[in-house]
Each structure stands twice: as C-alpha cells, then as structure tokens.
Amino acid sequence: MANYKTCMECGNELLADDIAIHRKLVNRNADEFFCIGCLAEKLGSSRERIEELIAYYRATGKCTLFV
Numbered sequence: 001m002a003n004y005k006t007c008m009e010c011g012n013e014l015l016a017d018d019i020a021i022h023r024k025l026v027n028r029n030a031d032e033f034f035c036i037g038c039l040a041e042k043l044g045s046s047r048e049r050i051e052e053l054i055a056y057y058r059a060t061g062k063c064t065l066f067v
Contacts, residue, residue, distance in 0.1 A: 002031035009038035017054050020065040024057065 007014060012035045022033040025043065036054075040047045058066040 004031075004033070007035035007038050008032045009034050009042075012037075017066075020057075021050060021054050024063060024065055025053075 004019060005014060006012065007018070014033055014035060018035045018039075019033050021036065022039055023030055025039070026034075034042060036050050037047050040050045043050075054066065057063040061067070
C-alpha cells in the first residue's frame with residue numbers, strides 16, 4: 001500500500017519536496033519515501049546539499065517533479 005504521508009524511516013510527515021526529491025534521486029516510481037533528512041543520511045550526503053538540489057531543479061524548470 002502506498003504511503004505518501006510519512007517517512008518510512010523516521011515517521012515524520014512528508015511534504016511535496018520530500019516525495020519529489022526521493023523520486024528524482026532514488027526511484028521515479030516509488031510509493032514509499034524518505035524525508036529529506038533521512039534521504040540525505042541514506043545517500044551519505046547532507047540535508048543542505050539535498051535542499052540545494054531541490055532549489056536547482058526548481059530553478060531550472062526542467063524537472064516536472066518540481067513545478
């Protein structure tokens with residue numbers, strides 16, 4: 001069953017950016033998601049870097065996940 005409401009790691013509420021960046025970086029067809037913090041940890045990155053990527057994708061307008 002799809003879970004679009006809470007992070008599958010920590011249980012925090014998900015926002016649209018959490019879902020979009022998970023789909024962009026992990027699996028376009030995902031139906032369970034990590035919040036930005038947990039995603040950064042899983043990818044060995046920082047929350048700030050993930051947020052920079054979100055801003056980049058939104059600014060370029062080339063990714064339909066961030067419109």
